Amino acid sequence: MGTIKNTISHPHNPACGRLLILSAPSGAGKSTIVQWLMKEHPELKLAFSISCTTRAPRGTEQNGVEYIFLSPEEFKEKIHNGEFLEFEEVYENRFYGTLKSQVENQVEAGQNVVFDVDVKGGCNIKKFYGERALSLFIQPPSVEELRRRLVGRQTDSAEAIENRLAKASYELTFAKNFDRVIVNDDLEKAKQETYEIVKTFLEG
Numbered sequence: 038m039g040t041i042k043n044t045i046s047h048p049h050n051p052a053c054g055r056l057l058i059l060s061a062p063s064g065a066g067k068s069t070i071v072q073w074l075m076k077e078h079p080e081l082k083l084a085f086s087i088s089c090t091t092r093a094p095r096g097t098e099q100n101g102v103e104y105i106f107l108s109p110e111e112f113k114e115k116i117h118n119g120e121f122l123e124f125e126e127v128y129e130n131r132f133y134g135t136l137k138s139q140v141e142n143q144v145e146a147g148q149n150v151v152f153d154v155d156v157k158g159g160c161n162i163k164k165f166y167g168e169r170a171l172s173l174f175i176q177p178p179s180v181e182e183l184r185r186r187l188v189g190r191q192t193d194s195a196e197a198i199e200n201r202l203a204k205a206s207y208e209l210t211f212a213k214n215f216d217r218v219i220v221n222d223d224l225e226k227a228k229q230e231t232y233e234i235v236k237t238f239l240e241g
């Protein structure tokens with residue numbers, strides 16, 4: 038947790054890919070927007086950064102696809118071995134982290150790596166990669182709407198939903214630290230806006 042130590046190569050080589058960070062409170066619509074962007078715009082050469090987590094798989098999630106699911110012991114071992122670019126205890130006893138190896142392999146292969154990370158992880162990755170990274174904050178219209186979306190998604194228990202909502206107001210205060218804020222009220226509008234911003238960034 039905290040700032041990233043400089044133990045990963047800075048990919049300043051123009052042949053290397055760039056980094057696209059999406060953060061938001063849970064339920065704001067990050068995954069929906071990222072999945073749409075990757076499916077509809079293969080020309081952007083986006084590759085999803087698969088994080089490690091100690092939470093259990095949800096719905097149809099598969100190990101190695103949405104996440105690498107680890108036991109708390111396995112996660113701790115990776116912390117100990119310095120394998121994470123960053124990690125956070127996003128919810129109590131629920132750890133999430135980005136492996137250095139994931140990012141380096143994808144960026145060096147010229148892919149533009151997409152991170153779906155919490156607000157602190159997002160700020161830390163942006164700080165580390167500077168202008169090679171674009172950080173986007175996906176803003177929900179309100180916390181009440183977040184509740185409706187999390188309930189409607191039908192993937193979390195009532196307790197997990199309350200834990201997520203309890204953190205949402207705090208997470209919303211991080212919006213100002215991101216390069217761009219995209220309000221996800223109308224989903225189609227938010228998708229198009231994200232696409233335009235990402236395209237402009239990658240062309241620059």
Ligand code: ADP
Pocket residue numbers: 061062063064065066067068069070186187189190221222223224225
């Ligand atoms: P996150 O990845 O940020 O946790 P999701 O992408 O899983 O959020 O979205 C949470 C739920 O809200 C999903 O069921 C999704 O279909 C729905 N959703 C996303 N954007 C909108 C929107 N603009 N209006 C209504 N529902 C939305």
Ligand code: 5GP
Pocket residue numbers: 060061062063088089092123124125127133134135153154155156157158159
């Ligand atoms: P979920 O359990 O809904 O998949 O994710 C919960 C939160 O953890 C989301 O805000 C998500 O962006 C964040 N998250 C997922 N992977 C990582 C990671 O590698 N690092 C950090 N810091 N947060 C992550």
